[in-house]
Amino acid sequence: MKLTQMLGIDYPIIQGGMANISSPDLVVAVSEAGGLGVLATGGFSLEEIRENIRTCKAKSSKPFAVNVVLLHPEIDQLAQVIIDEKVDYITCGGGNPLPYFDQWTQAGIRVIPLVGNVKMAKKVEEKGAFACIFEGAEAGGHISSLHTMAELPAIVDAVTIPVISAGGIYTGRQILAAEALGAEGVQIGTKFLLAEECPIHQNYKNYLINSSDSDSLVTGAFYGHPVRVVKNRLTDQLQKLESQGALEEEFNAMVRGSGQRAAQEGETEWGSIFAGEGLAYLNKIQPAKEIIQDLMKDYDQAKLNLSSQC
Numbered sequence: 001m002k003l004t005q006m007l008g009i010d011y012p013i014i015q016g017g018m019a020n021i022s023s024p025d026l027v028v029a030v031s032e033a034g035g036l037g038v039l040a041t042g043g044f045s046l047e048e049i050r051e052n053i054r055t056c057k058a059k060s061s062k063p064f065a066v067n068v069v070l071l072h073p074e075i076d077q078l079a080q081v082i083i084d085e086k087v088d089y090i091t092c093g094g095g096n097p098l099p100y101f102d103q104w105t106q107a108g109i110r111v112i113p114l115v116g117n118v119k120m121a122k123k124v125e126e127k128g129a130f131a132c133i134f135e136g137a138e139a140g141g142h143i144s145s146l147h148t149m150a151e152l153p154a155i156v157d158a159v160t161i162p163v164i165s166a167g168g169i170y171t172g173r174q175i176l177a178a179e180a181l182g183a184e185g186v187q188i189g190t191k192f193l194l195a196e197e198c199p200i201h202q203n204y205k206n207y208l209i210n211s212s213d214s215d216s217l218v219t220g221a222f223y224g225h226p227v228r229v230v231k232n233r234l235t236d237q238l239q240k241l242e243s244q245g246a247l248e249e250e251f252n253a254m255v256r257g258s259g260q261r262a263a264q265e266g267e268t269e270w271g272s273i274f275a276g277e278g279l280a281y282l283n284k285i286q287p288a289k290e291i292i293q294d295l296m297k298d299y300d301q302a303k304l305n306l307s308s309q310c
């Protein structure tokens with residue numbers, strides 16, 4: 001069965017869970033438009049998460065998922081909240097989901113973990129994953145070192161469950177390319193930052209629109225925690241610390257709280273502007289529904305163009 005049928009959605013588009021950001025307005029807008037909205041847990045308390053799940057259910061009967069950040073400070077309790085609230089789908093990020101698999105799958109929850117390589121993809125398949133997400137290093141936020149073009153097909157070849165491609169998707173052509181590499185769907189984060197329903201500060205949105213392709217960079221690789229962000233005064237300082245081989249504590253002190261500073265307070269020079277590679281495509285704010293419709297229109301056109309070339 002195709003991933004869209006398995007998930008009960010119209011289009012193979014999953015909105016990536018985004019810490020501190022993907023709350024009910026965005027999630028419901030994406031799910032109502034035929035994609036799969038994904039609620040964030042990173043940056044939210046257990047009570048807020050419970051409330052957000054209930055709000056999504058009250059506002060829409062369409063499927064949605066909850067993104068479980070495995071480094072959440074109350075992960076054991078969070079794992080139980082997801083079960084208590086009878087969530088249908090979980091995506092996972094930021095850590096090892098394997099210890100939680102059995103309790104979730106036994107509760108009938110379909111688990112869609114993030115995998116960074118072939119070995120992990122095989123492990124989660126063995127554990128009963130419903131599908132898995134490979135996130136290439138083009139993606140915004142915390143990334144792995146491998147890129148989509150080389151790694152995605154290797155993961156597709158290694159497992160029989162559907163593979164979702166995340167990172168660097170801004171057009172229908174890129175969805176088609178991911179499909180050609182064997183993915184059954186795509187997960188998109190950065191492009192949805194410019195959705196009207198996305199609750200980040202207007203300054204963040206404007207900063208993305210005014211940035212250019214070469215402003216995308218990775219910080220933290222020196223300390224083994226690479227994060228893709230947009231260049232600003234903070235990244236200049238962080239890169240200086242990395243080139244000087246500064247202690248990780250010093251680096252972390254500068255980064256601490258910077259995501260919230262950007263997303264909530266609109267501090268674009270000293271906040272972390274998480275965003276993926278492909279900034280050239282970020283030029284307007286649109287309703288989530290229009291983003292999905294434009295992507296699918298471009299996808300159909302790209303398919304036609306390709307077949308007319310054959």
Ligand SMILES: Cc1cc2nc3c(=O)[nH]c(=O)nc-3n(C[C@H](O)[C@H](O)[C@H](O)COP(=O)(O)O)c2cc1C
Pocket residue numbers: 015016017018019020021040041042067069092093094114135138139140141142166167168169187188189190191274275276277
């Ligand atoms: C601002 C931001 C915050 C993110 N937070 C999370 C998160 O909390 N959990 C997670 O699994 N992935 C997170 N991601 C990754 C996205 O879910 C998604 O996989 C990624 O954005 C896809 O790549 P793209 O940004 O090129 O579209 C985040 C990405 C961004 C841009």
